[in-house]
Amino acid sequence: MTFFKHPTGRITDGRVVVDFYAEAFGLPLLPPSIPEETTGQFPTGANFAVGGAIALPLEYYKTKYNFTMNAPSNLDRQLASFKKILARIAPGNRTTRSLLSESLVLMGEIGGNDYNFWFSDRRRPRETPEKYLPDVVARIGAAVQEVINLGARTIVVPGNFPIGCLPAYLGAHQSNVKADYDELHCLKWYNEFSQKHNQVLRQELARLRSQNPGVKVVYADYYGAAMQFVQKPQAYGIADPLVACCNGNGPYHTGGACNNQTKLWGSPDGFASWDGLHMTEKAYKIVSDGVLDGPFADTPLRHIC
Numbered sequence: 001m002t003f004f005k006h007p008t009g010r011i012t013d014g015r016v017v018v019d020f021y022a023e024a025f026g027l028p029l030l031p032p033s034i035p036e037e038t039t040g041q042f043p044t045g046a047n048f049a050v051g052g053a054i055a056l057p058l059e060y061y062k063t064k065y066n067f068t069m070n071a072p073s074n075l076d077r078q079l080a081s082f083k084k085i086l087a088r089i090a091p092g093n094r095t096t097r098s099l100l101s102e103s104l105v106l107m108g109e110i111g112g113n114d115y116n117f118w119f120s121d122r123r124r125p126r127e128t129p130e131k132y133l134p135d136v137v138a139r140i141g142a143a144v145q146e147v148i149n150l151g152a153r154t155i156v157v158p159g160n161f162p163i164g165c166l167p168a169y170l171g172a173h174q175s176n177v178k179a180d181y182d183e184l185h186c187l188k189w190y191n192e193f194s195q196k197h198n199q200v201l202r203q204e205l206a207r208l209r210s211q212n213p214g215v216k217v218v219y220a221d222y223y224g225a226a227m228q229f230v231q232k233p234q235a236y237g238i239a240d241p242l243v244a245c246c247n248g249n250g251p252y253h254t255g256g257a258c259n260n261q262t263k264l265w266g267s268p269d270g271f272a273s274w275d276g277l278h279m280t281e282k283a284y285k286i287v288s289d290g291v292l293d294g295p296f297a298d299t300p301l302r303h304i305c
Contacts, residue, residue, distance in 0.1 A: 002268055002281045011051055013245070013268040014281030018047060018106060020288035025104075025305050033081055041089055045103070048078045054114045055139045056132070065128065069117045075110060075143050086150065097151030104305055105147055109158040109222055111136045111197060116277065119163075119190070122173055126189070133197055141204040148212050154304060156297070157205055158220035159198035164191030165230050167244040168276035171254035184230055185242060198223055216304060220297045225290035229272050229283060236286060238272050245271035245280060252276065 002014030009032065010016050019029050022045070030047040031040065040046070050073035057074055061067045090099040114136050115129050144155055163169050164187035173187055182188050202219055209217050233241045245268045248256030253265055258275035268274065272283040279287070290296035 009051075011278045012274045012281055012284065015284065016281075017284045017288045017291075018049075020285055021104075021106065021292065021301065024288075024292050024302065033085060037081060037085060038088075040085075042085065046085065048082050050078065052113055053078060054117070055111045055136045056114060060132075060135070064132070067118070067124075069114075071113060071117065075139055079143055079146060082147075083150070100147070100151035101153045103152065103154070104301075105152045105155045107144055107147065107155055107157045108140065109160060110140050110143075111201075112160050112163070115160075115163070115193070115197075119169065120172065129193065130196070134200060137197065137200045137204050140201065141208060144205075144208055144217065145212075148208070148215055153214070154216045154218075156218045156220050156291075156301065157201070158222045158291075159201055160194045160223065161226050162186065162191045162223050162230065163194050164188060165226070165242060166277055167242055167247070167252035167254045167273050170242055171248075171250050171252040171276065174251075186230065194223055216299070218297055218299050218301070218304065220291045222287055222291075222296070225287040225296040226272075226279075226283070228290065229286055233272065236272075236282070237270060238282070239266075239270050241272040243271070244273045244276040246274055247276045 004014065022029050027044045030045045031042070033040070033042070033046040033048045036042070052071055053073040053075070054069060054071040055075045057076060058069055058071060061069050086096050086099070090096045114132070118124055118129050119126065140157065144157060147155060165184070169187055169190055173190070175181070175187075180188060182191070198221075205217050205219050209215070229236045229238055230241045233239065242252060243265070244253040245266065246258035246262050246264050247253045254276040256262060265271070268280045269282055271280050274280045292301045294300035
């Protein structure tokens with residue numbers, strides 16, 4: 001409703017972060033890869049993301065935790081699609097390496113759904129994701145290394161968002177204990193969990209840099225970029241960053257679903273959260289600006305590209 005004026009498959013009211021990156025570099029918005037996987041030439045790039053995808057295979061969670069994740073895809077499948085298209089549009093090792101060496105590869109944000117699926121039911125012990133967090137990050141690191149081995153030389157790897165400030169989490173994990181919340185009224189434990197993921201990810205990226213001299217591996221601090229409008233919402237014209245624009249009737253406007261029967265609580269331009277879990281176009285623009293121009297990337301993207 002905000003930008004395209006028709007449905008596009010994005011889970012928001014308009015553009016998402018990768019759209020703003022494309023616009024910043026003067027590129028057309030990236031087409032989704034799957035509809036044209038066998039025919040498209042993708043001269044200016046493609047988007048291999050799948051809504052609800054996870055990092056680790058479904059079997060991992062079933063075997064180790066007897067937990068069935070209803071995820072439609074995972075990182076292995078997305079990489080397989082990436083390689084399949086590369087083999088078709090840039091056949092041969094030399095051609096593939098040449099194409100990737102002059103490309104910007106955005107890997108993520110990855111891992112959020114591995115935690116979202118578990119945390120969505122508060123009856124499950126919240127400590128369990130801390131056990132599989134290292135495996136999630138290791139899989140991300142292995143995927144980055146695979147892309148480097150194919151010839152990529154500039155890769156951006158974002159961290160996870162502050163999930164303790166998401167309306168979906170605030171609604172599902174409401175507490176009567178004041179100490180469970182920070183001064184911004186976000187859930188402390190869940191934000192600390194996101195920070196743990198990001199800390200381990202940064203360590204993994206440091207290891208990848210040391211093993212791949214000459215490759216630019218950039219960490220994008222989505223956590224810090226998103227905290228801007230949580231800490232100072234009025235500076236961005238946001239009334240309350242902890243409530244959803246499109247969802248249910250609870251205190252955080254959650255508990256339902258965002259669809260054509262749902263009421264909007266106002267113009268998306270005044271909200272940071274679209275549906276309780278995903279952000280509005282406005283919030284995504286703030287995050288992308290912080291990565292493009294700094295200070296929320298260890299090298300601002302405009303300086304690289």
